[in-house]
Amino acid sequence: MHVLYVIDSVSRVGGAEQGLVAMAPQLVRAGVRLDVAYLKESPGGFQPELTAAGATVFGVHRPSRAGRMAGLRALVRERRPELVHTTLYESDVLGRAAALSAGTPVVSSLVNSSYGPEHLHARGLNPWKVRAAQAVDAVTAQGTRRFHALTEHVAEAMAGRLRVSRDRIDVVPRGRDPELLGSVTAERRAAVRAALELPDDVPVVLAAARQQYQKGLDVLLEAWPAVRRHTPEAVLLLAGSEGSETPRLRRLAEAAGAGQVRFLGARGDVFDLMAAADAFAVPSRWEGLGSAAMEAMGVGVPLVCSDVAALRETVGSEDYAALVPPERPGALAAALIDTLDDAASAAVRVKAARARFLTCFTLHHVSGRMVEFYERSLHRRTL
Structure with a gap:
């Protein structure tokens, strides 16, 4: 053919x-x-x-x-x-x-x-x-x-x-290829964090998306001060190429506090970054599938996603990810805080999400x- x-x-x-x-x-x-x-x-x-x-x-x-x-x-x-x-x-x-x-x-x-x-x-x-x-x-x-x-x-x-x-x-x-994604290991986590100059015990939230309106990164940055008030040492990593929303995002990041938000730019090691994060955020306003969420399921990182139709279809249900209404910074902050605080419940969702990935998305x-x-x-x- x-x-x-x-x-x-x-x-x-x-x-x-x-x-x-x-x-x-x-x-x-x-x-x-x-x-x-x-x-x-x-x-x-x-x-x-x-x-x-x-x-x-x-x-x-x-x-x-x-x-x-x-x-x-x-x-x-x-x-x-x-x-x-x-x-x-x-x-x-x-x-x-x-x-x-x-x-x-x-x-x-x-x-x-x-x-x-x-x-x-x-x-x-x-x-x-x-x-x-x-x-x-x-x-x-x-x-x-x-x-x-x-x-x-x-x-x-x-x-x-x-x-x-x-x-x-x-x-x-x-x-995605499960071998290419890899999984979360102590060695992988430590190596990535060392390269980023992040201590192993610092709570890290990662988002990986183009800096466009669709991706809702502004909602995540509006939620971040509440996360920071609860967990002052937490760091937000934003990986992805610049776009039409970049100036607005940088203003919001500055308001959230210098050093608490790091723009990493376009990266070829997103799967490694996922393996070093304590939570992966997908605050999109809409999606066709949500490839980043699917990849995070395969790597094995706790997911916090907007509850939009395509993302819910991809991740399955609240059994696999924390789902919050789109464009609700308060709800997003609460879900991130809960994910960082309750590692045991997050681990249960991670295990179920990886099994779903291996069944549906290899x-x-x-x-x-x-x-x-x-x-x-x-x-x-x-x-």
Whole structure:
């Protein structure tokens, strides 16, 4: 089976890019001849890992959408894949059009519950532009053979917003390799904390996310003074690339107290940071899956998450993570304090969460389901 995977970039920042590079070796081993086309220049990105996995990588960089569309169409005709798979908005719109113009079946991943009320009222987003993007997405979606959604929540939401039949959407989450994640050990914890110059007995809360409105890091920083009043020695680590919310987050961090909040920037060792933390916070306003929460489940760190639909679906229930209403700093602070104070209860949730990860989110399991999705899309399996 020959698949051309079209994605906006292969940078090391986004969840979609990380999901692709994690799954690529598994797909190739399963017999998929994998081509990857990316639209935005991505210096220092995942090109080497994709090539090492056995994929053939193409940068389709043009100064205009029309140019990128022409480049994709030419690539489809040159490579002649059996199936084109698109992920993220720009790639969805242009990749679908390029595939259809070349007479090639196309499938798309739905990685977020886009175009909802939360997007219309998000800081920095223009409601008219959101609706215009939705219209274009919906039009190009009509020619798409099947869709892959990360969660049932995304499938249900996007079926209505793109005006496609729900039975054309298959749900397959992202996965991770348990060996790559590793687990929490005293040696790993000590080594990471030593590198960060953090004593072993200092309570540490970690969040790992892009500094964007969706991720709710401002809510976490608004909650932090209450955590600090209860546990004055606690430290908050923020790992992730800068974004539109960075200036606001730095102001909130300054108000929370110098030295109590540390911005670590984009990191390649997030799993190690998780293993050194006493709690992992995911205060998102919305998610498509919640990859960071899923990874924390695999590593084995206590989770405190916003109780939004996709995150609840990923973590399961309060048996696996502390769930709090989104945009409620007081509730978030209380859950963090409880997690830091009651290590025994947190450990019970951690054990259950890791078992859930091993059942639902291992890379081997998820990759097999993705191959089945491709086969259904090519009518090689019963729909």
